[in-house]
Amino acid sequence: MKYPAKEHALRVKNHFLAKKESVKKDATAFFIASAKYTNYPYCDQVAPLRQNRYFHYLSGIDQIAGAFVLFNVFNDKLTLFLPNIDEDDIMWSGMPLSPEDALKDYDFDEVLYAKDVAKTLKSLKSTNFDIYTTDTDEYAETAFAKLVIANDASFFYALDESRLIKDEYEISLMRHAAKITDNCHMAVMSALPIETNETHLHAEFVYHSLRQGSKFLSYDPICCSGPSCGTLHYIKNDDEMDGKTSVLIDAGAEWKCYASDVTRCFPITGKFSKEHLDVYETVRDMQAQAMKKIKPGVEWEDLHLLTHRVLIKHFLELGLFQNGTEEEIFDSKVSAWFYPHGLGHMLGMDTHDVGGHANYEDENIMLRYLRIRRKLEAGMVVTNEPGVYFSPFLLEHISKEQEKFVNKELVEKYMYVGGVRIEDDILVTPDGHENLTGITSDPYEIEKIVQKGLSKGKGGFHVIV
Structure with a gap:
């Protein structure tokens, strides 16, 4: 089965026509360039190619640079322009994809070469076509860059709304990415005998x-231990783990440009300490209460605020919050300094995928970093990830009005844990939702996995994948 590039182009067309006023239905086209290879500064070494996600959405092509895709809205014709053949490069890189193979492997009506782009676009412009693109960054120096309309808000809207809802093909790719990620997290939990530094994770x-x-x-994995687990996007990944009790690993594999994003926490000793388990069970309940309500039509903002209420309930039971009711503490917004980020984000070709409608200027600190501000829809x-x-x-930001609700002496006893996130x-x-992630988050099952790995010892550990 081919990547459904034509279906995706038609989705974009429908969103664009519905959004854009006075659009020329019989004279409109979409044109997007692939990423191109770039050298590292002052070096002949090429940086890894990360494909333009909008190009990929309309083509299904990953590791090809210097290509273009064109969709004619009038006749629904989808054209791929392959990079021109560089005879010298064949010696180094082998034969490139041929037009015949591209037509066989991908969902295009026509395949040409990049040398044909200028002529094709000029022909469209001669019949009064409007040609929309995201940007001209990859070909700004060419003459045909002047033939396109870049940075049109309605075009970006159409692309993002199309990418928002995943089709069965995309979901199958994300299922596979999730399965790979499950195995990787299991391997990390099982390998503590040979993991004495965060780099080993x-x-x-x-x-x-x-x-x-x-x-x-x-994305770059977040692999932290001890107090560093309190740093949200920790990227050092190189501290020694000796003498610490907690691990947080946030990492996901990618499959054919589609992402997974999973966080798991576990105890280095194989047994959760009291404080670590207190925090873990709080987060697990936050996630579970939100999970129950995930279905079409639900406002994501409501789920996020629900998880704050669950946190407050647990903190009152643990004695970490005091001197107020659940409602008073919720209204004070003090929970934001223990839970500063949003409940979650869109996921697709990007880890933080498009279409969430975040508002990073929101005056409400509990909502400012929430990446989804819209109702859920099927697909x-x-x-x-509370x-x-x-x-x-974070605790330095607690105001004088908020500090009466915080038992600082008891909070100090939890600082060594750093933090817990379950994603x-x-x-x-x-009808509701499906969890694509299979790796367990049950703390007692996690303890068994870690203990089993520890029992093998440094000499007896074996690869499980």
């Missing part, structure tokens, strides 16, 4: 991802 995940055919991760894939953190940097990838279905 990182290496273990990447190794097992590659072993399963995923050459790229969705969306979102992450459900977290609780004990970060000195799963969720498909919104017509």
Whole structure:
């Protein structure tokens, strides 16, 4: 089965025609360039290619640079322009994709070469076509860059709304990415005898991802231990783990340009400490309460605020919050300094995928970093990832009005945990939702996995994937 590029182009067309006023239905086209290879500064080494996601959405093509895709809205013709053949490069890189193979492997009506772009676009312009594109960054120096309309808000809207709802083909790719990621997280949990530095967590995940055919991760993994688990996007990944109790790993494999994004936490000793388990069970309940309500028509903002209420309830029971009712503490917004990020985000070709309608200027600190500000729809894939953190940097922001609700002496006893986040990838279905993530988040099952790995010892550990 081919990647449904034509179907995607038609989706964009429908959204664009519905959004754009006074559009020329009989004289409109979409044109997008692929990413191109670039050298590292002052070096002849080529940086890895990360395909333009909008180009990929209308083509299904990943590791090809210097290509273009054109969709004629009038006759629904989808054309691929392959990069021109460089005879010298064949010696180094082998034969490129041929037009015949491209037509066989991909969903196009016509395949030409990049040398044909200028002539094709000029022909359209001669019949009064408006040709919309995202940007001209990859070909700004060419004459045909002047023939296109870049940065049109309605075109971006159409692209993003189309990407928002995943079709069965896209979901199948995301299922596979999720399966690879499950195996990688299991491997990391099982390999503690050979993981004495955060770098080893990182290496273990990447190794097992590659072993399963995923050459790229969705993002740079977050591999932290102890107090560093309170840093949301920690990227050092190189501290020693000796003397610490907690691990947080946020990492996901990519499959054919589609992402997974999963976070798991586990105890280094194989047994959760009281404080670590207190925080873990709080986050697990936050996620579970939100999960129950994920279905079409639900406002994501409501789910996010629900998780704040669950946090407050647990903190009152633990004694971390005091001197107020659940409602008073919720209204004070003090929970934002223990849970500063949003409940989750859109997931697709990008880890933080398009279409969420975030408002990073929101005056409400509990909502400012929420990446989804819209109702859920069937076909969306979102992450459900609440977290609780004990970060000195965050706690400095507690105001005088808020501090009466915080038991600072008891909070200090939890600082060594750093933080806990549990993250799963969720498909919104017509009747509710489906969790694409299979790796367990049950703390007692996690303890068993870690203990089993520890029992093997440094000499007896074996690869599980």
